[in-house]
Amino acid sequence: MRKMKYIEERFFRVLMFLSTCLIVLVLFLIVFSVLYKGLPALSWEMISQVPKGGFYFGKEGGILNAIVGSLYLSVGATFLAFVIGLPVALFMNVYLVKHKKLLNTIRFFLDLLWGVPSIVYGAFGFAIMLFFGLRTSLLAGIITVSLFIIPIIIRGMDEVFKSVPRGLLESSLSLGSTRSETSYRVFFKQGIAGVITALLLSFGRAIGDAASILFTTGFTDHMPSGLSQPVATLPLSIFFQLSSPIPEVQDRAYASAAVLVFIVLIISLLSRMFSNVYHKNKIQF
C-alpha cells in the first residue's frame, strides 16, 4: 500500500515525459511532412513564374503571384494595423496609466476581439465590402486582415510598453515634455525592439490566415496590379490547388506550403532575436 504512491508518481512521470515528447514530435512531423512534399516541387521555375492556363487546370507555371500577393497583403495589413494600434498602445500606457479599472476593461475587450474567429472577420469584411460597393480586391483584403490583427498587435505592444519603467515616464514629464512627446520619443524608442517583435508576430498571423481573406481578396492568375484588383495569396493558393485532381497543380499547392512554412520559421526566428535584443537593452530601475 505504501508503495502505491511511488508507483503512481512513476506512472505519471512517464506519461508526462511522453506527452512532452509527443508535442515536439508532432512539430517535427508537421514541418517534415510538408517539406517532404513541398521541397521536391520547389524549383526556380516554381517561384519565378505565374500559373499558366488557369491556376486550377494549367500544368505549367509557378506561384510567384501568390508569394508577391501575400507579401503585399500582409505588409499592407500590418502597416494599417500598426498605424491604428501604436497610438492605442501608447495611449493606454502613457495617458491612462493611472486608471487601472479602465485599462483592465480595455485589455478585456482586446482579448475578446483576439478570440473572435477569423472566419467571422471574413464574413464581416465581406459585408462591409458589399456595403461600400467594393469588389473582391487587395484593398478589401487588407482592411479585413488588419481588423483581425489589430487586437494582436495592440496587445503585443501593450505588453512591451507596460514593462517600460514608471520612473522613465515621470522623469520625462517632469522635464517638461508633453505626454505625446513622451509617448513617441521615450516609450516608442525604449520599446522599439519589442514593437518590432509584435509587428513580426502580427505579420506572421496576417500571412498565414486563409479564412478572413477567402471572400475578400478573390484569387487570380496574374501578378497583383493595384489596390482595387483581386490578388492571389499563399494560403488560398494551397487551399484551392490542393483539391485539384491534377498532380502538377497539387505540386503548386505543396510548393506554396513549403514557402509558407519557411516564411513562418524565419519570422519566428527573427521575432525571437528582437525579443532577446529588447530584454537585453531594457532599462532597469
Next chain:
Amino acid sequence: MKQILKVRQLGLDRYLKAKLHAGWMMACLVLVMLLPFILGVGLLLKSEMLIRDHSLLDLIFSKEWKPLSGEFGFYPFIVSSLWVTAAALLIAGPVCLLTAIHLTQYAKKYVLRIMHPVIDILAGIPSVIYGVWGILVIVPWISNYLGPFFGKTTSGYTILAGAIVLAIMIIPFILNILIEIFRNVPDELSEASLALGATRWQTIKFVLLKKSTPGIISTFGLGISRAFGETIAVLMVVGNVAIVPDGLFQPGYPLPALIANNYGEMLSIPSYDSALMFAALILFVVVIVFNLFARALIIRTDKHN
C-alpha cells in the same frame, strides 16, 4: 484660460502637436473599443432577415438544410461543431496538463529552453498548413489503420481527423496559459506540503492542481472558444457532409466550414446570404460567451485570494 497658459508654456507648435496626437490616439482607441459592437450589430443586421422569417428554435433544432427552398436547419452543423470541439479538447486537455506539469515541476531548465521555441512555432504555423498535414498524415492514417482497427471503413475524412488536427492547433494556446498559471502558484504552498512529508506527486495533486482548478477550467473554456471558430484546417479534413454525425468515424460539417464553403455562391439567394451571416453570428456569440465565462471565473478567483 488654462489653454492659453498651456500655449504660452509650450509654444503654439508643440501645443497643437500634443493636442493632435492625443486626439488621434483617442480616436483610435474609441474605434477599437467599438469594434466588437460593430461586429455584433453588423452580423445581427445581416442575419435579421432570416430571424424574422424563422423562429430561433426552428433554426437551431431543424435538421433540414435546403437553401434553395428556403429551409435552414443548423442542427447538423451545430452538432458537428460540438463533436469536433469536444473531441479536440479531450485530446488536447490531458496532453497540455501533463506537459505543463512536467515543464513547470520536473523538467530541467534546458528542456524549457527547447520547448519555448517549439510552442511558439506550433502557435505560429498557419492553419492551412495544419490542414495540409492533416490530409497528408492524419486522414490516411485513420483510413488505413485506425478505422480498420475499430472495424470501420472510412475515407479518413472524419470528425476524428478534424478533432486531431484541431487538438494540435490549440495545444500551444492552452499550454502557454497553463504554464503561466502553474508558475503563479506560490512556492510556499508546495514547500509546506513537501515539508509535511508529501511526495512531489502528492503535492502536485493536492496543492498545485487544487489551487489552480479555476484557472485550468477557464483555460479550457478559452481553448473551446478558440477551437469552435477554427475554419480552414478543420474544413480540409472533416469531410463536409451535412448530416447529423453520431460517431467519431463519421464525416461532419462544422459551422465555420459551412460559411467558408458556401460564401460566394449564396449571393443569388438573399435568405441564403442571411443564413450564413447567422452562422457567423452563432460563432461570434458562442466565442464571446465562453470568453466572458472564462474571464469572469478568473476575476472571481483573483478576488477570492
